[in-house]
Amino acid sequence: MITCPYCFTKVAPGRIAFRCLGAGGRAKGCAPRPDTVLGAFRGGAGDPVLPPVFTARRAGRRAACPSCSRESAWRVCPSCHSRLPAEYCANPGKIVALVGAKHAGKSTYIAVLVHELMNRVGEELHSSIVPCDDRTIERYKQDFAGPLYGERKLLLSTQSAVASPRDPLVYLFTRTVGRLRRRTASLTLVLFDTAGEDLRQREMSELHLRYLSAADAVIFLLDPLELPGAHAALTGAARARSGTLAGDLMSDQMDVVARVTELLRGKSGKLTIPAAVALSKIDELRESMERQSALHRAREPIGALDLDDRDAVDEQVRSLLHQWEAGMIDRYLQQHYTTYALFGLSALGSVPEGEAVARSGIRPYRVEDPLLWLLYRFKMLHGVRR
Incomplete structure (x- = not known):
């Protein structure tokens, strides 16, 4: 189990979520949108606007976004949507x-x-x-x-x-x-x-x-x-x-x-x-x-x-x-x-x-x-x- 160092929820390695990389350069990707989960966790004035979070059937070091098919290595906590650094995982x-x-x-x-x-x-x-x-x-x-x-x-x-x-x-x-x-x-x-x-x-x-x-x-x-x-x-x-x-x-x-x-x-x-x-x-x-x-x-x-x-x-x-x-x-x-x-x-x-x-x-x-x-x-x- 991995403990999220931000919300301290325990997460099985296979259940870690990913955030889509979004569009970049010539690569097509998902459009950014307000992340209400991350906004609620941070308790700030508004929700941060970021590419969406998705889950993978078999979470490894990378996973393909089901909406745009771009591979992402940007892993996040499924509970608070904070980014989980690769070295930490x-x-x-x-x-x-x-x-x-x-x-x-x-x-x-x-x-x-x-x-x-x-x-x-x-x-x-x-x-x-x-x-x-x-x-x-x-x-x-x-x-x-x-x-x-x-x-x-x-x-x-x-x-x-x-x-x-x-x-x-x-x-x-x-x-x-x-x-x-x-x-x-x-x-x-x-x-x-x-x-x-x-x-x-x-x-x-x-x-x-x-x-x-x-x-x-x-x-x-x-x-x-x-x-x-x-x-x-x-x-x-x-x-x-x-x-x-x-x-x-x-x-x-x-x-x-x-x-x-x-x-x-x-x-x-x-x-x-x-x-x-x-x-x-x-x-x-x-x-x-x-x-x-x-x-x-x-x-x-x-x-x-x-x-x-x-x-x-x-x-x-x-x-x-x-x-x-x-x-x-x-x-x-x-x-x-x-x-x-x-x-x-x-x-x-x-x-x-x-x-x-x-x-x-x-x-x-x-x-x-x-x-x-x-x-x-x-x-x-x-x-x-x-």
Whole structure:
């Protein structure tokens, strides 16, 4: 089965639909018409005008349009009519969902993680990451990389999907694994920039239920500046930036973890999908940690998961949660997930200066750690003890 990375409907490979290529050059084809299915899914002002969608008795890499006989390789999801890239259909991979509380820095995390996977981390792992559609290319450059890396401006808070419907960013991450028998393994990163308020409102849950239920793993991003017990460990600008949601009764970090877990749950018992739980903005709290803390060390780029380092960071973050009066998060995860891990990271690496990135620039710290752990769980990365 292939999961559509846009509407998250499961489709058998033989039931994938096609879109006619239409007329082009000297070739005759079907005339474009409003696609009401795609228009309804996108929730925009009007229906896009495109050549029609058709089904084939035996869907392969190509199929002939029954109306004009033109062969098409343009495959689409039969449920939402979004285009399914050929590479994605050939390597469906795993779907990783990213969720987080309000102000946790999800948009910034997405921008920096993709940038690092394209550059520093991609080179270390000998991997590639490519966008699966033109919309992903456009959105990443316009909404993420452009403002953050180009203009050095902080990204705006994500608007609720009710007011601003949007497509997910869909990337295919690929690397060669295995020592004796080499094979290519892929991971589908579906980064849906979910607003914190969308996760807390019960009437909005249906909008994200399919996204979460289709996930093979989940990354929780939590804001430590909103943990009441962490306030005393902050200084200067970081202290001024903390506790901004204290009056918002629906933005508690624990409530977001519980709400997402509720949406993920399909039956009784512990959830079996791996959960990576990361405290963002950890750079703003490092001064209060002991110098021998694992979070004072940068990860060594060894092309594998350092299991000793992983254990040390996990234990350090667990200790901090209990120290900052958030131990219930750890206890809840232990009760509801068979496999989970704790992380501390910083997408920017230093405290912003007003609405701009610090003059020292963007210096990400351990931003790739959750994904490396998931690659290890998916047997796409080996682990070592040193």
